[in-house]
Amino acid sequence: MRNYLGHFEEMVLLVVAILGDEAYGVAIKDELEKQTEKKASIGALHSALDRLERKGFLSSNMRGATELRGGRRKRYFQVTNLGKESLREARKMREDLWDRLPPGYAFEYP
Amino acid sequence: MNPHPPLPPKWIERFFRWYCDDILWEYLEGDLYELYFRRIENEGLSVARRKFLCDVLSLIRPFTLRRKLKNSSHSIIYTAMLFHNLKFILRNLKRNYGHTLINVLGLSLGLVTALVIFLKVKHDMSFDGHIPESDRIFRLVTHTTNEEGTDYNAGMPGAIPMKLQSEFPEIAAMAIVDRNMGEPIISFTDKRGNPQKFKEEWAAWVWPDFFQVIPYDWIQGDPQLALKEPNTCVLTESLALKYFGELEVVGKVLRVDDDADMKVMGLVKDPPPATSFPFQIYMSKADELIPGWLEGQWWAFAQYFQCFVKLAPNTTSEMLESRFPEFLHRHGKSEEIDTAMYQLYLQPIHEMHLDGRYDSFAKSTQETQTLWALGLIGFFLLITACINFVNLNIALIVKRAREVGLRKVLGSRNKQIFRFFLFETGIVVLGAMILAVLLLPLVLQKAQFLLEEPLAFSPMGDPLLWIYLGLFFVVTLIFAGYYPSWLLSRTQPVSALKNTVEKRYGKGFSLRKGLIIVQFAISQLLIICTLVTMRQMDYFHSAPLGFDKEAVVEMFLPTVESKEELVTLKSLISQHASIESVSFSNNGTATNGWWRYNVNYFPNSDTSQEVSGHAQIKMVDPEYVETYGIELIIGKNFREWDTLPYILVNETFLEEFILLSPEEAIGKQVRVGGRTYSIQGITEDYTTESLRKKIEPVVIVPNVDNVGMCGVKLVGGSIQKSMAHIEQVWATNYPEELFEYEFLDDKITQMYETELRATRLFQTTAALSIFIGMLGLLGLISLAANSRVQEIGIRKVLGATVTEIVSLFTKEFFWLVLMGFVVAAPLGWFLMKRWLEEFAYKISLGGGIFVTAFGLSLLLMLLIVGMRSYKSATMNPVDAIRSE
Numbered sequence: 001m002r003n004y005l006g007h008f009e010e011m012v013l014l015v016v017a018i019l020g021d022e023a024y025g026v027a028i029k030d031e032l033e034k035q036t037e038k039k040a041s042i043g044a045l046h047s048a049l050d051r052l053e054r055k056g057f058l059s060s061n062m063r064g065a066t067e068l069r070g071g072r073r074k075r076y077f078q079v080t081n082l083g084k085e086s087l088r089e090a091r092k093m094r095e096d097l098w099d100r101l102p103p104g105y106a107f108e109y110p
Numbered sequence: 111m112n113p114h115p116p117l118p119p120k121w122i123e124r125f126f127r128w129y130c131d132d133i134l135w136e137y138l139e140g141d142l143y144e145l146y147f148r149r150i151e152n153e154g155l156s157v158a159r160r161k162f163l164c165d166v167l168s169l170i171r172p173f174t175l176r177r178k179l180k181n182s183s184h185s186i187i188y189t190a191m192l193f194h195n196l197k198f199i200l201r202n203l204k205r206n207y208g209h210t211l212i213n214v215l216g217l218s219l220g221l222v223t224a225l226v227i228f229l230k231v232k233h234d235m236s237f238d239g240h241i242p243e244s245d246r247i248f249r250l251v252t253h254t255t256n257e258e259g260t261d262y263n264a265g266m267p268g269a270i271p272m273k274l275q276s277e278f279p280e281i282a283a284m285a286i287v288d289r290n291m292g293e294p295i296i297s298f299t300d301k302r303g304n305p306q307k308f309k310e311e312w313a314a315w316v317w318p319d320f321f322q323v324i325p326y327d328w329i330q331g332d333p334q335l336a337l338k339e340p341n342t343c344v345l346t347e348s349l350a351l352k353y354f355g356e357l358e359v360v361g362k363v364l365r366v367d368d369d370a371d372m373k374v375m376g377l378v379k380d381p382p383p384a385t386s387f388p389f390q391i392y393m394s395k396a397d398e399l400i401p402g403w404l405e406g407q408w409w410a411f412a413q414y415f416q417c418f419v420k421l422a423p424n425t426t427s428e429m430l431e432s433r434f435p436e437f438l439h440r441h442g443k444s445e446e447i448d449t450a451m452y453q454l455y456l457q458p459i460h461e462m463h464l465d466g467r468y469d470s471f472a473k474s475t476q477e478t479q480t481l482w483a484l485g486l487i488g489f490f491l492l493i494t495a496c497i498n499f500v501n502l503n504i505a506l507i508v509k510r511a512r513e514v515g516l517r518k519v520l521g522s523r524n525k526q527i528f529r530f531f532l533f534e535t536g537i538v539v540l541g542a543m544i545l546a547v548l549l550l551p552l553v554l555q556k557a558q559f560l561l562e563e564p565l566a567f568s569p570m571g572d573p574l575l576w577i578y579l580g581l582f583f584v585v586t587l588i589f590a591g592y593y594p595s596w597l598l599s600r601t602q603p604v605s606a607l608k609n610t611v612e613k614r615y616g617k618g619f620s621l622r623k624g625l626i627i628v629q630f631a632i633s634q635l636l637i638i639c640t641l642v643t644m645r646q647m648d649y650f651h652s653a654p655l656g657f658d659k660e661a662v663v664e665m666f667l668p669t670v671e672s673k674e675e676l677v678t679l680k681s682l683i684s685q686h687a688s689i690e691s692v693s694f695s696n697n698g699t700a701t702n703g704w705w706r707y708n709v710n711y712f713p714n715s716d717t718s719q720e721v722s723g724h725a726q727i728k729m730v731d732p733e734y735v736e737t738y739g740i741e742l743i744i745g746k747n748f749r750e751w752d753t754l755p756y757i758l759v760n761e762t763f764l765e766e767f768i769l770l771s772p773e774e775a776i777g778k779q780v781r782v783g784g785r786t787y788s789i790q791g792i793t794e795d796y797t798t799e800s801l802r803k804k805i806e807p808v809v810i811v812p813n814v815d816n817v818g819m820c821g822v823k824l825v826g827g828s829i830q831k832s833m834a835h836i837e838q839v840w841a842t843n844y845p846e847e848l849f850e851y852e853f854l855d856d857k858i859t860q861m862y863e864t865e866l867r868a869t870r871l872f873q874t875t876a877a878l879s880i881f882i883g884m885l886g887l888l889g890l891i892s893l894a895a896n897s898r899v900q901e902i903g904i905r906k907v908l909g910a911t912v913t914e915i916v917s918l919f920t921k922e923f924f925w926l927v928l929m930g931f932v933v934a935a936p937l938g939w940f941l942m943k944r945w946l947e948e949f950a951y952k953i954s955l956g957g958g959i960f961v962t963a964f965g966l967s968l969l970l971m972l973l974i975v976g977m978r979s980y981k982s983a984t985m986n987p988v989d990a991i992r993s994e
Contacts, residue, residue, distance in 0.1 A: 042141060070140065
């Protein structure tokens, strides 16, 4: 079975991609909240990150301990090629679906 | 920014690290910290802390937990081994089925007892908890002090209630509950139109406001109005069903004592069993709030004439009590009430059941002390059972060391082995608990004779019980399982596989001995308690009472209209040859109730000088002395029926009031109940209540206006015939009454029911603790005998006799029994001395009791150890030595 990308996972994956080199827990959470205008609990976020990593969509490394973090390192995430592939696929699937809407239903972006 | 903002709470962090995966926690905690510090800046410390906790909780996710299990070094085996281990444990239990049986049986016995005791204590503690606003309801009690000590009276003197009610607006409602009339005969016509007659045990005459003080759940009727009129009554649901078989009873009429017709005005729900007001019928006292004989009295107490009050909200009992001395002083002046000697208090209603100083309506009261003693006994039995467990498991170490050694060689860690054995203990404890819960209903039924009333066991609706059971599980597991498991897990694999463990744990293990000493001490303590209580009971039955209790039968008299009626009754009863004498009196000799009056003694011929105090009053006819076999020291009995101004007093009266020789006391003046009498004789002291209480001064007044009891002395002949004769007389004279009688010696036996129950309790628990202890001893000694089979064989080959081998085993245990005795004897002496202190007349704590207790446990030990070691000693040494 292909690895399915859930809505929340997709958002997380996109945010990680947007943040580039700065994608670690708190930064992802902030960006996610800013973009979706919804609260994301740290538990749900890390749970999703963990899942994405196990699916191979993300890779991570540890660095950058600061005093603000009590000397704990950050785990930085990068989107892997498989991740990019699955994002692209998700987008494609969505656009295909949009394209197949009957003409009467189509509406433009504002 | 503050350079050193406060760190997040330590315990939350510790909790996080506890559950979180070892690999994950660092960056997760880093994120948590970052968020936390940022929130301190933006939202303040308290919000930050709260959100920190929320975040930690939100991180309890499969991925944070899962890896912890997977990655820790032993956990793969842990889960996979669970069923394997379970199988192992069950096999082991099956193989050592003897020990499993002893453990489970012992533990469940201990637990059942502890559960019964738990239910009993819970029942007693819950008394009157169902009454709404019970913290505002109080009983008025008085303490009267004289040279002898303090009397605690729940009976209310007639002068107080009305005055109190009119002067203290803080008293929202007041009600007298009067049960001095005893048990009325209630007659009525039932559903089918047949006349019915019942003697109602739980009947009370109450003031109209009773239901304002003690609220009930009403099915029908108006609590405000139900008892407002005289000749009205309120029934409980169960009584209505008993009498009429239906609940439509309002408006029906009950005839009480063939004297008054009471209209049923209301129907209330039965209170729960744990109530101090167990009445089933409440009759209105609206026409006579204070009966004539108590009216205006300060010093007349009737124990079942009690006053209850409900205070207004925002009033405390202390506020009211602090004003009582002034109240008593103001009103009591004329009656010579000394407020230092005469005090009025408010007793919270929920203490009624747990304060034995005062008389209560419901059954017997239960002293908190007794509940503690019960709890202690339960705890002792549990300890005994746990000790069995610990001892047997330690003894089994020898057998199981190999298993542990092998496990270790194959890679088990100490922690795993420890958990394994704790798990095994848990299974046994759980089995014992299940057995105990299954047995409980049966035991409760059988243990009825120990408890005063049936106890309900409703496992489903009793969360407290489950909490208790859970607590028991944990405590027993720690007590019984922790140490042996720890010990086993420490076994050195090399010595275990080389079979040298025995040298380290098998012999001379002092903890095991210590535990056996505790067991022996507990069972000997309980044996001592049993013996003392049994002896005291014997004493109650055989001690001289000062009157003759044999062949005297007593009947309560219905209301007597005239003296002539009594004369006729007496002559009719006396007709039968087997009847020696018949006497009418207010309450016979020894009785559960008493009539106590204020008396004044005048040492001189005029009233210039006087000594006042109180004395019990016996209102009697001339045959009283003969019927009850009371001895006169000096003077003469009454000769006439008339109320002559002569009285008899007892020796105690002489000693307390008169302080002269008996000869000189004759002719002295005494005032009782407003009349002055002269002493014409002195009787020997006789018991008027029970041997628990010291004999009080007694004044015997010739007066048949107030008689309530008919005593008949039988002589020879068949009792059945005599009783048949009396019954016939009764039936002719009082066709409306039920004929009920009681033999005096039975009545006296019943007075000691509490003590009898204590005796039975000790008997049962002593037997249980002996049984559990001996069970453990049997287990231990068979293990010891088994592990020393070869030694015994070699000894025999070398010429040891059976006696020598048996004494090898018993000698050791003899010292343990002795050490147990050294602990038990002083403890038992101290406890039983305190128990005996409650009785005015008691046995002395002789050495015989202690020697018997020691001898008994020694004998039991010898029996068990001797028999088992005899079996080993008589085995063929060839078999023993040959087997490996």
